[in-house]
C-alpha cells in the first residue's frame with residue numbers, strides 16, 4: 001500500500017529530465033584554469049591591502065610606525081616607545097575616563113566585535129536564517145558597513161541587497177539575536193538599503209530604578225515629556241500625557257503601578273500649584289488609595305467611579321464649550337488645569353462588573369473622554385491586565401500604549417500595533433524578575449523601545465502625599 005505511487009506526491013529532481021521532455025538544454029561546465037584562480041586570490045589580497053589603511057587607519061598607522069621604529073632604533077627602542085605610549089594611555093584612562101572610553105576603548109571593542117562576532121558568523125547566520133539572496137545561481141549577502149559600540153550595545157550598519165526590504169530583517173530579529181549571541185535585536189532603518197541592527201551586550205535595565213526626583217517647581221514640568229524611567233540605551237524615558245491618552249498593559253505583577261505612580265510623581269509640583277489635577281479610580285483599593293491626598297477626586301466603588309468619569313466628561317464638555325471658536329490649544333493654568341483621569345484596572349468597569357448599566361456608562365464616559373479630551377487638556381491614563389478586544393474594545397482610542405510583561409506573543413501586536421513583535425518588542429518574553437520593564441513606541445521612532453519605569457515605593461508615596469497634597473480643586477465647582 002505504502003509503496004503505491006499514488007500514496008504521496010511524486011518528487012521530481014529539478015535537474016533531472018522530466019520523462020516527457022526528450023531534449024534538455026543546459027549550460028556546459030567549463031573547468032576554470034588554475035592561473036585564473038590564483039589571479040583571483042592575488043587580486044583579493046591586493047584589494048585588502050589597499051582597503052586596510054582606509055578602514056583601520058589607526059591600527060595600520062600603529063603597525064607601520066612600530067615597524068619603522070624597530071628598523072630605525074631597534075627592538076629595545078620599540079619596547080621603550082611602547083612603554084611610554086602605554087603609560088600615556090593609562091593616564092588618559094584615569095584622568096579623562098569618558099573620552100578614553102569613546103575614543104579608544106569602544107573603538108577597539110568595536111573592531112574586535114566586528115572581527116570575532118559579526119564577520120566570522122555573518123554568512124552562516126544570514127544563510128541559515130534565510131536572509132541570503134540567490135540570483136542566477138549566485139548568492140548575495142547583505143554587507144556589513146561598519147560596527148560601532150555604545151555603552152550597552154553593538155550597532156551593526158548593514159547595506160541591503162538590492163531588491164530586498166528591511167521587513168525581512170524585522171521578521172528575523174529572533175534568529176539574528178540568537179545567531180550572534182545577543183539577548184535581543186532591534187532594527188533601525190536609516191535610509192534606502194541602509195539599516196542598523198542593534199544587539200545589546202548587557203542589560204542596562206537589570207537594576208531597579210529608584211523613584212526619580214520630584215521637580216523643584218511646576219515651571220520646569222513638561223506635561224508632554226514627564227520623566228518616568230529609563231530607556232535601554234540609558235536615556236530618560238519621557239512619557240507624554242498632555243495631548244494624548246495612555247494605556248498601560250501588563251499581567252499581574254508586571255509593574256503597572258510603577259508607570260502610574262512615576263507619572264503622578266513627575267507632576268506633583270503642578271498638582272500642588274493647581275495647574276494639574278489627578279482624578280483617580282482605584283477598583284482594587286490597593287494601588288492608588290495610598291496617595292489619596294494628592295488627588296482632586298478619588299473613587300473605588302463602581303457607582304462612584306462611573307459618576308467620577310461622568311463628572312470628568314461634564315467638566316471636559318464645559319471647557320470645550322468655553323474654548324469653541326476662541327482657543328484651539330489648551331495651556332495648563334489654575335483656571336483650566338490639566339486633568340489626568342487615572343484608571344487602575346479599567347476592565348473592572350468595562351468588562352468584569354456584573355451590572356450591565358455600570359459597564360455601559362463607564363464605556364461611554366471613557367470613549368467620550370478619550371475621543372474628545374486631548375485638545376482641551378483631559379488625559380486618560382489607564383492600566384489593564386488583559387488587552388483582548390472582549391475586555392476593552394476601546395483600546396484603539398488610546399494613542400499611546402505601554403506593553404509591560406504580557407501573557408502571550410499574540411498580545412504584543414494587540415497593544416503596540418501590527419508588526420511590533422516582528423520589530424523586536426518581545427513583551428511576552430520579559431523576565432518576571434524585572435517588573436516595570438516594558439516596550440513602548442516613542443515619538444519619531446517606529447521601532448519599539450525597551451524601557452523600565454522607576455519604582456515609587458509606599459514610603460515615596462507617603463512622602464509625596466504629606467509634602468505636596470493640599471491642592472484645591474478648581475474643577476470641583478464645574479464637576480459638581
Ligand SMILES: Nc1ncnc2c1ncn2[C@@H]1O[C@H](COP(=O)(O)OP(=O)(O)OP(=O)(O)O)[C@@H](O)[C@H]1O
Nearest residue numbers: 208251252253254255256257258435436453454455
Ligand atoms: N518599576 C519597578 N521596578 C522594580 N520593581 C517593581 C517595579 N514595579 C513593580 N515592582 C515590584 O513588583 C511588584 C508588583 O508591582 P505592581 O503591583 O505595580 O504590579 P501590577 O502590574 O500593578 O500588578 P497588579 O495588576 O496585580 O496590581 C511590586 O510590589 C514591586 O515589588
